Amino acid sequence: MCNPQIFLQTKIPKMPPCKYFAIPSILFFLLSFLIFPTKAAPIYSSHACTDSSKYQPNSTFQTNLDLLLSYLSSNATQGVHFYKTTVGSETPNAVKGLFLCRRDTLTAVCHDCVNAAAKDLTRRCPVEKEAIIWYDVCMVRYSNQNYLNNIVPAVDMSDSKSVAGADLDRFNEVLAGLLNALATKAANSEDEKFETGEVNLTSSVTLYGLVQCTPELSLFDCNMCFRSAIASVPNCCDGKQGARVLLPGCNIRYQVYPFYNSTKILATPVVKSRPSGRSRVEVILTFVIPIVAAMVLFTFGICHVMRKQAKSLKQLWRKTNYSEGVDEIDSINLRG
Known part of the structure; x- marks a missing residue:
């Protein structure tokens, strides 16, 4: 007797049109950027x-x-x-x-x-x-050199946008005050030698600044590097809304928008009103005078330390009865 064969027929459901998969795919694609953001390439x-x-x-x-x-x-x-x-x-x-x-x-x-x-x-x-x-x-x-030059080569980069002529005098004075204040603070730092700060140019415009020196540099070398970078600003970037100066030993940068992660705020320097149309020499002096003053004070500081060392040495010789050497030390003329 023949066994009857039973055939089971399974109904295959119809696949939905592709348009129904489009929206979820797009949403997943967009969410992937939010959940797994791509890293920005170094600039x-x-x-x-x-x-x-x-x-x-x-x-x-x-x-x-x-x-x-x-x-x-x-x-x-x-x-x-x-x-x-x-x-x-x-x-x-x-x-x-x-x-x-x-x-x-x-x-x-x-x-x-x-x-x-x-x-x-x-x-x-x-x-x-x-x-x-x-x-x-x-x-x-x-x-391959034992001594690394910290000042050359130097590179400057500036924005294409310029400050309006009527605001240029105040901009230059506030900028010079900001950069010099940051440089002084960074150079005197014992470890990081990095500072950021911001000042208000107007009620709606803020100027942001950043300075950094390689931590291995001494106070003198770091100061010299910063002052060299700041002094070049009038020549390379006069009137520009943003710029940076890159040296081997240090770098400085300023912008009219935030570009660093910091909340440090400096008080706005007092700016005296001056007649418009200042000469290029006046603009340069705005940056250079604080630099010269800082270097003069630094020089006097070194001379003071040298005098103290000479005095201490003389007292030490007297205590050890080296009277013959005292006369020679008295004849030393320390210029300062």
Whole structure:
């Protein structure tokens, strides 16, 4: 007897039209940017291949340089904003280098910037033994020299928008006061050597400033670097709403919009009204006079310290009965 075969027929549902999937897909795509935001790529500013001497590809110097840049990149993950090191001990092949990240940046941002800058530097300066590169929030440099110049090369960058002529006098005086105040405070800092601040230009316009020096620099060297950068503003960026000056040892920047993470506010400098149409010499003096005053005070401070040291030395010699040496010390003339 034949077993009857039973056939089960399953009804396959119809797929909805594609238009019903379009809206959820778009929403998921948009939400992915909110939940998993993409990191902004580091922004290149400028660079300089500063040494005329070259190294040979695949040489010991290149090996040391590659290792140095690797060290810089890896140490940028350690939560520090400044790091320097040297690879190699023998003169022709030794290379020293450092990175400096803006003090208000997060560790991840600092690392991304240093990593990109290190790679970019070897591309832009493929065989130079000394080079430097600036990005928006970091700087990387290396050299085969024992002494690193902190003032040259210098790069300036300014916005295309200018301050209205009627407001230019006040803008220049407030800007000079802001930058000089920040530079003085940063240079006297024992560790960070980084300051930000803001002042009100008008009831609706605020001027923001930032200065930073490499932490390894002394008070004198940091001051000299800042003053050099500030003094160049009238020549490069007079009347511009925003600008930055980049030096190997320091950098300064100002804008009429917030560009850093800080809540520090400086009091608005007192600005005396002056007749309009000031000459270029007057504008330059607005920046230079505070610089000269600061350097004069610094010089007097050094002379005072030298006098105290000479006096202490003389007293020490008297206590130890070296009477013959006292007459010689009295004859020392310290100029100041």
